[in-house]
Amino acid sequence: MLDALAVAASVRLGDALRVQGRLLEAEEVLRAAGPHPAVRNALGVVCKDAGRYADAATHYAAALVAATGPHPIAFDSRLVAAGPSLSAAAGPVPVVAGPVPVVAGPVPVVAGPVPVVAGPALVAADLVQVAADTRRVSADPRLVAAVQHNLAGLAHVQGRFADAEAPARAALAMHEQLHGSDSPEAAADAAVLGAVLLGLHRFAESEAALVRALTTWTRHARPDHHEVAGCLHALGVLHHLRGRPVVAAQLLGRALRLKTAVLGPGHHEIGTILNNLAATHALHRRTHAIRSHFHASRAATLSTRPGATSSSGRTPAAPSGKTLAAGRPVAVRRRLHLVRRREHTASSRAHDARSRTYAARAVTILTRTLGPEHPFTLRAGAR
Structure with a gap:
């Protein structure tokens, strides 16, 4: 069993490999780190990106049970800078296939064993109910907030937008309390909430959430940061669904250039933006x-x-x-x-x-x- 600092390093490495699209390597690194709650959360993100949604739900359930009671596992407060495992929602159906941002920010790693969830586990509505149960005692509010965020992303990629809204809002409220409303963590939640609301066709609310996320990321990072590109991608889809293909193509084009510069031309997120550009040009x-x-x-x-x-029998020139x-x-x-x-x-x-x-x-x-x-x-x- 790795110690807490080694686990923190493994989570950071696994998350970095996942962002690069090296999902198999990321899973190997995380599985070798042991059954810690933060590792299970990070594995859930990897499985979600790989399209293994049932596995992702099982990992999130294990992380959530370990972090919430009735007898929560204590976490090591020295590890508040251990690095995150926040996924983001895929862009809205039917246009988007790719994620909005993955956030960097402090999420502590929990040391100790994690109970294994048997059977079909806490999936779908059960997971959302556990995540929304504020009566549970949390030993690690940062981890709980991260799992809430990831549950929203998982429900979103499955097209369960109504189920995704509650955990997205809960994660946003928790991260605002923990880090402030102008924090990168809150911006990540706002981006996911914007994607969820877009899936529900609540366009005005979606645009407000996405613009908030974009403003925060622009202020905290460079204008060419890949999280900025994620927000531009989602806003491009928003304008596409509103029937504004000219604006949509401009935003998606900017997102494509920024993402390509950061991730390279062969990353799967590039494929999702290209797919949305194809839909926009079809419109x-x-x-x-x-x-x-x-x-x-x-x-x-x-x-x-x-x-x-x-009078000459010819149609005059325009x-x-x-x-x-x-x-x-x-x-x-x-x-x-x-x-x-x-x-x-x-x-x-x-x-x-x-x-x-x-x-x-x-x-x-x-x-x-x-x-x-x-x-x-x-x-x-x-x-």
Whole structure:
């Protein structure tokens, strides 16, 4: 059995390997550290990223039972800087497959044995109930807050948004009390809560939570920090779901550049952003296709009216300017509609090509990093 400081180092190393996408190595390091509550929490995060949601729930249950009573295991107060195991929610269904941020911050490691949860364990609603039971005595409030955060992330990736809201809010309240409302820990919870609310289509609340997280991370870290990129990613999805593909593509593009600089081009989080960019460009394509159809219909209608051609029998060239003023001659208005139809048709084809390219790259990266059967890979391949 490793001592408390060695366990803390193992948790930090395992979390670093997980962030790099080296999930098998991360799991090996953590399993070798022994059955400490903080290790079980960290293993839960690794299993969640690997798509093994039942295993993640079992690890979270063990960590939560050990940290909450009725006879909680005491933790070593010297280890308050041991490093976190905070996961984050995947971005909202049906667009997002990838996580918002993983946070750096102090979460102490608990020493001592952890009771093994038998059977199907405390999963789904049972886990949420245990996490929300404020009557339990907590020996390690930081660990409990981290598990609350991770339970929200687990429920989110499974599409159980209603179940995810309570632990997300509980984690935020606990981290605000422990570290302050402007802390990185609280920002991580705000980001997860924003993703959960986005899944519930409560867009105004979601945007407020995500902007809060982005503001805090920008203040505490560099503007090019990967947590900033995570917030931009989630906000891009928000604008996509609100039908704003131009803004969504800009935010997702910024997130892609920042994440690529930090994690490299082959990381699975890059695959999730590419998948969302593909969806955004597909929305762009549909928008331009609808506008092209509108202008084609208007041109066809005008072609049947008197004055659709000039006295020479030719359709006059369209004058400069973007307005289709009703006072213009019928032939000029028809010509303008035909020009706009061609423009939107060309834009629709360009966005379709980009969407297909991004989608293919996303599936390739997710298949290589997470495997063909991972839920994120299956979701991207089904687009």
